[in-house]
Amino acid sequence: MKVVSQILVRIPLILWAFIVIFPLIWMFMGAFKSNAEIFTSPWSFPTDFSFTNFERAWNDYNIGRAFLNSFFVTVLGSFLTIILSIPTAYALERVRSKFGEVLINVYLASMMIPSVLGWIPLFFLLMKLNLLDNLWALSLVYAISHVPFTIFILVGFIGNIPKELEEAAVVDGMSPYGILFKIVTPLIKTGIITVTILNAISYWNEFFMALILLQTESKNTLGVAMNLLKIDAQYDSAWGVLFAGLCIAVIPVIIFYSFFQRHIVKGMTEGAIK
Amino acid sequence: MTFSSKSKYLFLAFCLLPTFLLFIIFTVYPMLGGLYYSFFDWSGTSANKTFIGLDNYIRLWNDSIIKKAIINDFFFVFVKVIGIMTLALFFAVALTQLKIKEAPFYRIVFFFPNIMSVVVIGILWQFIYDPNMGIVNSLLNQVGLTEWARPWLGDKTWVLPSIAIPAIWAGIGLFMLLIMGGISNVPKSLYEAADIDGASEWQQFWHITVPLVWPQIKTSILYIIITSLNGSFVLVQVMTGGGPGSASEVMGSYLYQRAFEDFQFGYGAAIGVLILVVSLITVLVSQFILKKEKVEY
Numbered sequence: 001m002k003v004v005s006q007i008l009v010r011i012p013l014i015l016w017a018f019i020v021i022f023p024l025i026w027m028f029m030g031a032f033k034s035n036a037e038i039f040t041s042p043w044s045f046p047t048d049f050s051f052t053n054f055e056r057a058w059n060d061y062n063i064g065r066a067f068l069n070s071f072f073v074t075v076l077g078s079f080l081t082i083i084l085s086i087p088t089a090y091a092l093e094r095v096r097s098k099f100g101e102v103l104i105n106v107y108l109a110s111m112m113i114p115s116v117l118g119w120i121p122l123f124f125l126l127m128k129l130n131l132l133d134n135l136w137a138l139s140l141v142y143a144i145s146h147v148p149f150t151i152f153i154l155v156g157f158i159g160n161i162p163k164e165l166e167e168a169a170v171v172d173g174m175s176p177y178g179i180l181f182k183i184v185t186p187l188i189k190t191g192i193i194t195v196t197i198l199n200a201i202s203y204w205n206e207f208f209m210a211l212i213l214l215q216t217e218s219k220n221t222l223g224v225a226m227n228l229l230k231i232d233a234q235y236d237s238a239w240g241v242l243f244a245g246l247c248i249a250v251i252p253v254i255i256f257y258s259f260f261q262r263h264i265v266k267g268m269t270e271g272a273i274k
Numbered sequence: 275m276t277f278s279s280k281s282k283y284l285f286l287a288f289c290l291l292p293t294f295l296l297f298i299i300f301t302v303y304p305m306l307g308g309l310y311y312s313f314f315d316w317s318g319t320s321a322n323k324t325f326i327g328l329d330n331y332i333r334l335w336n337d338s339i340i341k342k343a344i345i346n347d348f349f350f351v352f353v354k355v356i357g358i359m360t361l362a363l364f365f366a367v368a369l370t371q372l373k374i375k376e377a378p379f380y381r382i383v384f385f386f387p388n389i390m391s392v393v394v395i396g397i398l399w400q401f402i403y404d405p406n407m408g409i410v411n412s413l414l415n416q417v418g419l420t421e422w423a424r425p426w427l428g429d430k431t432w433v434l435p436s437i438a439i440p441a442i443w444a445g446i447g448l449f450m451l452l453i454m455g456g457i458s459n460v461p462k463s464l465y466e467a468a469d470i471d472g473a474s475e476w477q478q479f480w481h482i483t484v485p486l487v488w489p490q491i492k493t494s495i496l497y498i499i500i501t502s503l504n505g506s507f508v509l510v511q512v513m514t515g516g517g518p519g520s521a522s523e524v525m526g527s528y529l530y531q532r533a534f535e536d537f538q539f540g541y542g543a544a545i546g547v548l549i550l551v552v553s554l555i556t557v558l559v560s561q562f563i564l565k566k567e568k569v570e571y
Contacts, residue, residue: 084296114549114553176285246398254386265451
């Protein structure tokens, strides 16, 4: 009886694992195939593993440039998010006041409001400031858009630090700035890492704001470049190249995730979001 | 804090002000701006900006594509809530309760689609549905169901379910993790007691697991509703652009097309306000429906 139920419960698990993995394998194999091969034998292994498709995607279809742009935006955006969120999270957690309550609710409420609503004014604001088509500005916009979520997570982690540590530091004559940067920040390292991983993944994958706020091909990030590659591939029927482009966009995140998945799971299950 | 009040306020200002200023400029101002622009007829240049009062909203009311888009948006909300929650709950219970050795493998794999960009997911599934080289049709042909094969994304009736499937595919991992977190906080002794009392696994699920992880279930459902209304248009825009015709149009994709393709920024802003109103009402109503006292044994 136990054996039967053990097998029965595995059927949906294996089936779903297959449904998740199969498209990825199919994409990966397609990246090594020629057009003719993709049409005639979509199910088989590629006959020879040539990297032509990857080279063409990287060089001829702007994916290389876009890869570097995405990397830049992801790193700068994640860094800015943390820099902007730690001091606010600390002040809001430690100095409880009416004003602080209002502020924290404003940040939380903004997470409920669809960002689409703000895109048109944001576009014209950046146009006025001459910041359209600017990767630094895009990073800043990304960072601000994730500041409320990041503050929300970090407040939880700061709340777990015993107050005595800070009080002892005050007795030793440490300034509040010193306490914030030398004592509190190192102690919430786990929280910072977890939230930064989540932020970085969503900046790497972001598409629509980049589509609206970037304009020249040399500035495009991966999402926008992939969307253009898709349109080009339809005209050139460069399907193998498109598959290769998809791989270039996905593989770094999968590797990154495999390294850090423990942190994500931990942050997700241990108190961060409840 | 025991510092002099002046230096304390200086420190607080240092902590709070820069972030809040940037937040005002890049989040609050655009959102209020969206409301403001919705009362104008505006093609993007300052010369062509005229105040037209509620005309954009009257146009919204009479726009048949908007009605279609709202219905489609709710189709996605409904199908995603049912599909994601059923599967995520099942997987979460299976992976935590049933002592499966290779559980970490499934946990990692099921999360893969969550880390992929919507563009990548959209393009990948466009291929899967492709009439000539896609997996779906060639599978149907191989098992002899040739008459079922069709251009899934080009078919007015099938396009919506065809987009909903990748949306569910991509959503499960995150909510499975959230619910697993909830289940791991349920005291083991409850299940042991239930075992002794002879409660079946099914009864344990309904009478212990569901009530005790209800906060996580509720949060997940609300989160799916919000992200679907505010974000499912990305997948739509990538996979079909709202087509064929306007069969798969949702509010967000319609906003993008009107504003950034047709340069009707005032009308686009009005659609943005509509999205806000619809999602706030939906969240409030769902919160009311899902209201259930927190259970503690």
